[in-house]
Amino acid sequence: MENQSKPAVDQRYYELLEKLQMIDFALVELNLFLDTHPDDLKSIEQYNRLAQERIPIVREFQESYGPLMHFGHAYSKFPFEWPQAPWPWQV
Amino acid sequence: MWIYEKKLQYPVRVSKCDPYMARLLLEQYGGADGELAAALRYLNQRYTIPDKVIGILNDIGTEEFAHLEMIATMVYKLTKDATPDQLKAAGLADHYVNHDKALFYQNAAGVPWTASYIQAKGDPLADLYEDIAAEEKARATYQWLIDMTDDVDLQDGLKFLREREIVHSTRFREAVEIIKDDRGKKRFF
Ligand SMILES: [Fe+2]
Numbered sequence: 001m002e003n004q005s006k007p008a009v010d011q012r013y014y015e016l017l018e019k020l021q022m023i024d025f026a027l028v029e030l031n032l033f034l035d036t037h038p039d040d041l042k043s044i045e046q047y048n049r050l051a052q053e054r055i056p057i058v059r060e061f062q063e064s065y066g067p068l069m070h071f072g073h074a075y076s077k078f079p080f081e082w083p084q085a086p087w088p089w090q091v
Numbered sequence: 092m093w094i095y096e097k098k099l100q101y102p103v104r105v106s107k108c109d110p111y112m113a114r115l116l117l118e119q120y121g122g123a124d125g126e127l128a129a130a131l132r133y134l135n136q137r138y139t140i141p142d143k144v145i146g147i148l149n150d151i152g153t154e155e156f157a158h159l160e161m162i163a164t165m166v167y168k169l170t171k172d173a174t175p176d177q178l179k180a181a182g183l184a185d186h187y188v189n190h191d192k193a194l195f196y197q198n199a200a201g202v203p204w205t206a207s208y209i210q211a212k213g214d215p216l217a218d219l220y221e222d223i224a225a226e227e228k229a230r231a232t233y234q235w236l237i238d239m240t241d242d243v244d245l246q247d248g249l250k251f252l253r254e255r256e257i258v259h260s261t262r263f264r265e266a267v268e269i270i271k272d273d274r275g276k277k278r279f280f
Contacts, residue, residue, distance in 0.1 A: 015096060023101065028154060032258065035147040036265040068097050087100045089164040 009065070009091050015060045017091075023054045094152070098156040101251045103164040104244035110181035112240050113169035114199060119236065119252070121196030121204035124228040130155035132209040132225065136218045143273060144215070144266040150223075158252055159253050163194055167246060173267045215270045222263045230256035
């Protein structure tokens with residue numbers, strides 16, 4: 001079964017995804033570091049800054065390629081976009 | 092509660108169909124020091140560890156599921172175009188007759204995953220030392236997996252995972268110090 005409503009993944013899909021993966025990786029790394037260094041103000045500032053920076057990238061990605069998250073953490077167009085391919089292992 | 096994000100933590104690319112390498116990668120899927128064991132080990136230990144280190148167990152445990160998904164993606168991509176003959180040649184005939192190309196939680200030798208791979212002693216230091224050892228063993232396994240392939244795309248993903256084990260080990264060592272410091276303080280109260 002093909003999904004008619006979603007454009008096939010293109011070059012921009014990979015570019016935006018990689019941009020987001022880079023920011024989110026830094027956030028994971030900072031999060032783990034802060035779990036054991038909760039008084040490191042510089043890292044907290046960097047964490048908060050990156051948390052801000054990811055918002056427009058997520059918005060741009062989701063506008064073209066559908067929701068990144070389920071359970072109400074992203075809006076949906078019609079028909080419900082969440083169950084549509086591609087899934088991460090398919091790209 | 093967990094929320095799924097429809098993306099991999101790091102891009103997974105492979106440059107060829109290679110069911111033999113897929114079979115070896117199962118060590119990190121359903122093996123003793125693999126990602127499933129890691130995720131379940133840390134998330135299970137959270138409940139009985141002191142508050143100061145729950146966060147690191149919670150978050151590393153969560154990241155391990157992202158790594159499990161990366162390994163699954165590698166296995167999937169390395170086998171999706173394989174013919175039954177290719178699977179047979181890779182030593183996966185016994186896997187094929189039982190599972191077709193479905194993934195299964197087993198190690199590279201086909202031994203199913205078991206809960207006895209993970210420990211929960213209830214003693215914070217004993218549990219954290221187990222976690223450090225698990226990370227070091229996973230790091231070593233990733234190095235040996237890297238040595239077993241000439242696929243540079245696959246190596247790139249495996250190197251990312253190897254580096255994560257080093258970071259996790261470091262964070263767990265810090266957690267040990269946090270527990271020790273806390274105990275030292277309590278003694279003087
Ligand atoms: Fe790890």
